[in-house]
Amino acid sequence: MQFKHLGKLCLVFMVCVTGFFSCNDERFIPIEDDGAAPGPVYDVRVENLAGGAKISYALPDDKNLLYIKAVYTLKSGQVESKASYLTNNIVLEGFGDEAEREVTLYAVSRSEKLSAPIKVNIKPLQAPVFTVFESLGINETFGGIVVDFENPTAVSGSVNSNMVIGTLRWDEQLKEWVQIDTYYSGLTKDQFAVRGLDSKPYKFGIFIKDRWDNHSDTLETELTPIYEEEIDKKKFKDIRTKYAVPQVGALPISGNRMVEGVDYSTAYPIPNLWDGNVANFFHTKSGFELPIWIPFDLGVSVKLSRYKIWQRAVAGGYFSHGNPHEWEIWGTNTPENPNSWVIIAHQEMIKPSGLPVGQNSADDRTIGAAGQEYNFNIDAPAVRYLAWKHIDNWASIRGEFGFLHVNELSLWGQPAK
Structure with a gap:
């Protein structure tokens, strides 16, 4: 009886094996055979x-x-x-x-x-890679160079519009070009800066490449970056409540006076804004009428060149919650005089992907984690006292009420000697 069952099993196995090898001999062909080939276009x-x-x-x-x-x-x-x-x-x-x-x-x-x-x-027209190359403008800036360009054929959101702008520096010892920066852009008009260079003459080269590996020539120029240094954060001090809050620019819709943004709790104090730790954050109380005023002392008068902020990675990700959306930075050397404050920067944060709040692309997350850099007005005077004027946050764009949280703020410029 057992031998009979064993024989049946062997027969089934042989059929399966035969079927397996038969299938392996077949070619993969379309499921349908629709007859004759179609006519041409x-x-x-x-x-x-x-x-x-x-x-x-x-x-x-x-x-x-x-x-x-x-x-x-x-x-x-x-x-x-x-x-x-x-x-x-x-x-x-x-x-x-x-x-x-x-x-x-x-x-x-x-x-x-x-x-x-x-x-x-x-017969294609001139490729965008060469149009972008012809539009290049290069100038010295604080700590490096700034590059402007235009790409009139770019289509917003299209990966095919992306250009790679490579920055080279001539190495006199090696007698060759060394690449020091790579910038990606799909915008019709854009600008980027290459920083961290000493204030001495450099020979720079700029080239353009597209996703199909088409290359422009290399535009060569010699420029001397303007001297700057990172401002020592150990000298920063909180001056909230010490001086009168000036009434400058747009004010609360209610007509009430602008107020200072005080700490949410002892866990998120303003020194977190400049403690050098991008994991800590400063957080104001919630429900303030916007805008709010957050002044502090740099400890030294500075001709400011640029600044960098790091957002807080809250539950909704970057570009959300109390992260800053629009703001101004004001400066003075005489904070006791409310009329002495002047605006030295105004910025609206742009989300790279353009996705709705709460939805972030890989680029959004990368840029948010790396921090975002902005310039001060080139003609701004040297100042010792700054005030962040918080206009709105990502959770309350153009809103009447809001709050602010920021992980870290770094500043660069030329301190007074």
Whole structure:
């Protein structure tokens, strides 16, 4: 009886094994076989674009048509682009020169059968990588250089608009270029700074590269960064309640006087703002009428160049809750005179992704964790006393009431000697 069952099991096993090897011998083919290949596209029209082309066409009348395929050559070799049968055009990108070239179009069925090829010539306009290069402006700034550029063909939110701007420094000892910074941007107009350099002449080189590895030439220039140093935070002091709060700029909607932002509790005092620890944070009480005034003493008069703030990574992430959204920074050397304060910076924080509050992209999180840097007005006077004028936070954009929390604040400039 047992041998009979064993024999049946062996037979089942042999059938399974046979089936397994039979399946392995089969080729992977489309699930459908829809018969003949579709007809080709027709009435083809070309619109040459910056670094690419838009090819429009009429579709063949075939219910089994799935997509249109374009085959062409880029710097990296032969590539393909596809467009659904639901549209009548295909956009090609990534060309690094303006030479005329051939593109082959195929209509493709659901069973991957190709139509007869249709060949069309395109002649891309100047690639964006070179347009950006031609727009470059480079100037010295505090502790480094500042680079301006424009990318008029950029499409907001499109990865294809992204440019890599590389900054090089000539190393006299090595007798070669050394890359010291890489900046990424998909904006139509942008600016970035390269910092941390001594105040001495440097030979700089700037180049542009796109996602298809098209490169510009290198723009060479010699500049001398303006001297700056990080301001010693050990000299900072809280001066809230010591002087009268001036009434400057926009005031509370209610008409009440602007007030100072006092600490939420002893756990989050204002010295956390400058203790050098980006994990601690300063937190004001909640429910203040906005704006609120937060003055402090630098301990020395400074011609300020730039500052950097670190947001608090609350439950909603960066760019949320009491993190600053819009603010001003005011300065004076005579805080006892309420009329002596002058505005030296005004900023509205921009969220890189543009996503709603509470939703953060990887870039949002990276930038929030690294801290964000801003410049003071270039013509601002040297001042000893500063005041952060908190206009609104991310949880209360344009709101009447709010609060503020910030992990850390660092300042750079030229201290008075």
